[in-house]
Amino acid sequence: MKNLLEVRGLNKAYRNFALHDVSFSLPEGCITGFIGVNGAGKTTTLKTILGLTPRESGEILFFGQNLDKEERAIKERLGIVLDSGGFYGELSLMEMKALAASSYRSWDEAEFRRYLDRFSLNPRQKINTLSKGMRMKYALALALSHKAELLIMDEPTSGLDPLIRRQLLDILREYMDRGGRGVFFSTHITSDLDQLADMLILIDRGRIVFQEEKDSLMERYRIVKGDAKELSDSVLPLLHNLSRTAFGFTAVTDHAEEIRKAMPGALLERASVEDIMLCQIEGGDRYAASAD
Ligand code: ATP
Numbered sequence: 001m002k003n004l005l006e007v008r009g010l011n012k013a014y015r016n017f018a019l020h021d022v023s024f025s026l027p028e029g030c031i032t033g034f035i036g037v038n039g040a041g042k043t044t045t046l047k048t049i050l051g052l053t054p055r056e057s058g059e060i061l062f063f064g065q066n067l068d069k070e071e072r073a074i075k076e077r078l079g080i081v082l083d084s085g086g087f088y089g090e091l092s093l094m095e096m097k098a099l100a101a102s103s104y105r106s107w108d109e110a111e112f113r114r115y116l117d118r119f120s121l122n123p124r125q126k127i128n129t130l131s132k133g134m135r136m137k138y139a140l141a142l143a144l145s146h147k148a149e150l151l152i153m154d155e156p157t158s159g160l161d162p163l164i165r166r167q168l169l170d171i172l173r174e175y176m177d178r179g180g181r182g183v184f185f186s187t188h189i190t191s192d193l194d195q196l197a198d199m200l201i202l203i204d205r206g207r208i209v210f211q212e213e214k215d216s217l218m219e220r221y222r223i224v225k226g227d228a229k230e231l232s233d234s235v236l237p238l239l240h241n242l243s244r245t246a247f248g249f250t251a252v253t254d255h256a257e258e259i260r261k262a263m264p265g266a267l268l269e270r271a272s273v274e275d276i277m278l279c280q281i282e283g284g285d286r287y288a289a290s291a292d
Contacts, residue, residue: 001027003064004150004182005049010058012048019044019206022058026150026182026199031172033197033214034186035277041206042186043083046154050080062150076104079148081139081156089128093138096127104146115141119167133164140168144175151175151183157192169196190273200273204281214273221276222256225249226266235262240279252279 003025010022019041026032036042047053049060051067060067062074087096093116101107116123119137130138136156143151151172157165169192172183187193193200193214200217202209210217224239228249236242238258239251252275253259256268 004028006061007049008059010055012055022208024201024208024211026184028182030198031183031196032199033193034201035190036203037188040203042203043154077149079143079151081143081153083154087127092124092126093121094123100142106147108145112141112145132159149181153185155186157187157189190277193273202277202280209280217276220254221271222253222268223271224251224253224259224266224268226263230263
C-alpha cells in the first residue's frame, strides 16, 4: 500500500513542550485517527507537518515528495481543516471562497456549490456570523472542492452537536469511497473513531505511543471484570487501569487469553478506543475502564 504521508524523526520545541522524534505514516485508503488528550501535541504535530510552524529536525514526505522542496505542489493535493480556519471574518462565504479557490488549479466550483446546498449555507452570509458548526461545514466545503487526495483535519468534531458530527462522519466515508485517498483526523473525542477509523496513532506528551490498525487493537484489548478475590500477583501485571469497587474490579488487558486461563470467572468485554488510549498514556490509570 502506498503512503500518502511519511513523517520521520520530527523534533520541535516550544518553551514548555516538545515533539520528540515523531515518526508515523499514513497509508492510502485509510481514515487515520490521531488521538491524545488535551495538550498531547496533536495540533503542534499537524501544524509542523504542514510547514505552518518551523521544526528543528525531521523529514516530511507527502505523496513521496519532500515538503521543503515541493510545498506548493503538495498543498494543491491536500484538503486542510484547522481550528483557526484562517478566514477573514468580514468577508462573505463567496468572497472568502474566491480567495481560497484562486490558489487551486483544480478548483471545482460545482462541487463547492453542492456542498453549500447540502450544508444549507448561505453564500452571502458573513463569516463572522457563522456558528461553530456552520464554520466547520464551510471549512470542509472549501477543503473538499479541489480534488484533494489527503484530508487533514484538526479536531473537526469538537464542539459540534451529534447531528452535525454524524453528517461529517458520513461525508468522510463518501470522500473515501472515491478511492486512492486518505483522511488524517485529530481528536480527543475517541467515540467518533470507534466506527470510522481504520488506523489509530496515539500521541502522549509529544511522543508517539503507537500506530496500529484499529481492528487489531480492538481484537487485542479487552475490558476485564471480576471478583477482586481472584486478583493474584501473577495477573496484576497483565491489567491496566485497575479499579476496585465494592462488588469487584474492572481493568483493561491486552493479554486476554492468559486472563481467561488464570481467572475463569472473569468477564471479558470489548474495549473502546478510549479505554485503549487511557491505558496507554501516562496518568491514564487515574481513569477507570468503562464500568458498564
Ligand atoms: P488539544 O486537544 O487541547 O487541542 P493538542 O494535543 O492539540 O491539545 P497542542 O495544541 O499541540 O496539543 O499543544 C501541546 C503543547 O504545546 C501545549 O502544552 C501547548 O501549551 C504548547 N503550545 C502550543 N502552541 C504553542 C506556542 N505557539 N508556543 C508555545 N507553546 C505552545
